Amino acid sequence: MSTKSNQNNFSKGTDLAVIVLYLLMVAIGILCIYMVEYNPNTSWGTSFITAKTNYSKQFYFAIFCAFIGIFILLMDSKVFTALANVSYAAGILLMLATFVLGKNINGSKSWIPIAGGFNLQPAELCKIFTALVLAKFISKPETDFTKLKSHLTAGIMVALPAILSIMQHELGLALVYSAFIFAMYREGLPPAILIVLLSFAILVIATLLLDPIILTIILTVIASIVIIVLIKRFKRNKNTILLVVAIWVVCSGTVRFAVPYIFNNVLECYQSTRIYSMVGKEYDCNMNKKSAVAVGSKKSRKPDDYNVKQSKIAIGSGGFWGRGFLKGTQTRGKYVPEQHTDFIFTSLGEAFGFVGTFIFLALYLFFLFRLVRIAERQRSTFSRVYAYSVVGIFFFHIAVNISMTIGLFPVVGIPLPLISYGGSSLLTFTVLVFILLRLDADRQMVLR
């Protein structure tokens, strides 16, 4: 494509590997969508011209994105630092605007209709703006990212669009904002926070799997063992024993109150149901405060793991070598819902089997590692923070999306970067990558 041939002329130092990987991914994406939509009775040539099928639409999106990419590469990298704060503010405003102007698509009111029948999802774009504003904030000379105050400021910056997304019933998009923890961690967020978050995650899963009373007993036993083992140290320092007890209280509290609160009050009924169905349990929607108003006396739903079941069947039936291009029976029979968007990985898994998915994941891994390498070679903090934000966003999308298709994570609506059908998503990832490329081309500069 034109991007590749021209880039040497107008932008010295642009990372070729990333561009090649980017183009490869987009191409794979269009092929995957083609597999999903394939119908032996229609010719792909005409459908490309008429742009009636999703794969042809995605193709035109890709061409459009290529122009955007070139445009970004032609820009001055100082623009990004300059516009970071403004764009973030504009993004938040746009998100707020959806509450007024929003159009309801798939049950979430997060889209703003724009010209030509296309819809814009501000929450998608806000990822870019948040990445920029976070980079801007951390790279400011007066910011000392070892201080708790800076952590909190950064946290609020990231949390704001996330909260707005939750209010728009876009849990998946909100979760993506947790990806910024990578960038923050790299810039000095104490590892303790990561450990605490990890412990919390483990506690949530344990709460799901075990009876709360048994779990409390287990926690108590662990605390007792720790106290007995470390009894000598307690004689020297009485504070340690207090710390252990405090941790025990917090953990038990989480198990007994925090987790049920999240499931019953924060999450929607279907979300709780999906999460419960991951561990093969049924969630009683009558306990859910949010749905209690809406659903009322309706009976509790059965775990709707249909998507995951079909998705696993499709991927699993690929076997080692796969069924072959366009030969996937599950894909052809449209057994996997939302296969061209969130479950696009299934078509790949069925057609090309383990070999295909392994190579595909290897490509992604290479891509992510390349981005990390780019991040590490930046002289300016702005570029590095931004790069790690991109790494985080990509990684989070890939990990969550693939995990949910293979049954390791509850189903949340998160697209597979550069592969899933969707203009907004493709545009967002394109912009993310190309801004990074633009910044990387000027890596010798120190941007503020």
Next chain:
Amino acid sequence: MALYNSNRGGIIQIIIGVIFVILIGQLISLQIVSNKYKLAADNNAIFRKIIYPDRGIIYDRKKRALLENTISYDLVVIPNEAKGVDTLTLCEILKINKEEFTKRMLDVIIKNSRVKAGVFEPFLSPELYAQLTENLYRFPGFSLSERSIRNYPYNTAAHVLGYVAEVDVNFLQKHEDEGYEMGDYAGMTGLEKQYEPILMGQRGVKRFLRDNKGKIQSAYERGEFDTLAIAGKNLYTSIDVQVQQLAEKLLTNKVGSAVAINPKTGGVIAMASSPGYNPNLLTGSQRRKTIGRLLMDTARPIYNRAIKGQYPPGSTFKPLGALIALDEGLITPSYGYNCYGSYAACGDPRKCEHHNPGHAANLQLALANSCNSYFLQVFRMAIDNPKYHNAKTGYLKWKEYVNGFGLGRRLGIDLPSENKANIPDTAAYNKDFGNAKYWNSCYMLTLGIGQDRMTATPLQLANSMAFIANEGYYITPHFVDSIEEESDQESELMAKYRTKQKVTSIPNPYFKIIKEGMHDVTVYGTAAFIKVPGHEYCAKTGTAQNPHGKNHSLFVCFAPKDNPKIAVAVIVENAGYGATWAGPIAGLMMEQYLNDTLTIESKLKADNLEKVDLLPQAIKDWYVRNNKSAYLTPMEYNNDELSDVWDMEMVSGDALLVTKTVDTLKKDTSNKTGTPALPPVKPSPNKDSALNIDNKQQKNTLKKGTIKKKVPIKKKALINTNVNQI
């Protein structure tokens, strides 16, 4: 710049790496380790449609089809598409009520889900079919689906042809790798079973891609894995429909069996067992109604007496006994025995039917007059043959001869479950009388006149006649002469029916003498009054004592005398003298076969014979007792009664009208007895069994009957079949 944190880049890479390893781990488990997903996917998306080939047809020796395939229709429904159905009209046509309609609909949904077609009403009668086709537009979602069923235009040879039925779990286990599926039909008895692989042909499978709504999208892989259905091959048998029908007609109202063999080829011309049943009663919708009754009947109409019935051969064994003595050099044709009406050489005198001295002055005379004393003496000579030093070796030699004649062993006819009947082993006598030292020919004296423990099946008796007719060999009796487009493998299978079984080396002159003796039987002997117009024939009567009542009437014969073309054995149970009942039946059969027609006189005789009721009283009593339970009386099994109705229907071209026939018959029964048809009550087998020929076997039959009566299971599977066919 936060350079002090640069190692954290590595940690991030490790985190990413670990997550990817987890993802790949799960992919390995999904795609490589577990194969359940592949199966699940195939169940999801590949729809296998089985293409059933036409079953092969079975023809008689003049290429008349003994059975054919006809199309029957089922009413099927796709519940999801059944919206706006004129339920009232449909219920009216099918004569069901609204509740039944809802129940059936639910059944279909439970069995086949809402999107697949399920059978709503199987085996439609022609009227129903016509009514439904007219009104089908009122019933969206309903359609008519074809299926092939057997049809027997001559209403005959039910035992020989056997029946096809839906396979059960047992069958599937036994034939695991033969491609049968639940709901398939397979031959269960008779030729249908014996030649199942040939008659069945090869099923074809078409694979279709099915989408998430159960709709067929396209052929799977452009039909690359599809197989074509190959029609079953036709069988050409040696049966003569007319002789077969005649035999069945003559055995009406009698318990017994008749077998006719062409000695030249070993081909079975006719094989009848009475009481029998109309094979059309076991096809299509008839089957469900009749199978239970047939299996419960004390007269065992399904039981093929021709190959399973064990009868003492009685005097019909005498020619064979004589052959042994001649071959062993113990007697000459001129050997005579001075009989005065009994045989007393072993103490207790054995009666003979003749008193006049000289009736056994030589072999020929002894045969013609069927002198018991003569053949008892001959038997004793064979056992006590000085050549073999003791009775045991003598007996073994005698047994070797008898086995050689095809008695006491399975002949290997092409029907399943042939009985070998019994020629006792020395072990049996050792057990009864102690060591062989302690017994001699006197102990089993009556073996010489085909009594004692000796039994034979009608088939074996007919075959022994073929053996004598051929003067020293027989060809294993069989029905199938040739298979359509016979392959080498099939020829190999059939080879044993095309080779001579020469098991003894008795010289021909001895056979000539026996034949003369048997001819005399028909000239001035016991069968002198039975004539076959235009043909000389040889015969031997038999009147066998048996522990179950009146003597069995037996008759064996072959004709014409000099160039035998047919060998017959007839047995009428508990009927009396062989010449009185079995003889005329055999005579008429020979006449029909040799002349291809019956004289007017013979026809009259046949009609009279048909009317003679020789059913044992016990069976009649049983019917009287059980009529209340709506069992069919033997009259109703009678082929001719049914075939009259049948013929009318054949003329109108509607083979499917049988439903009506049986219904009317049933109505008649209930009218006669004046009580409504109740579900059959299970009789206690021991008390009620009228025939205690073989109580054990009867119990088995009854047991089978009760098992097969679990109709609902069958029905369920039946419905599944239809889905496959749709």
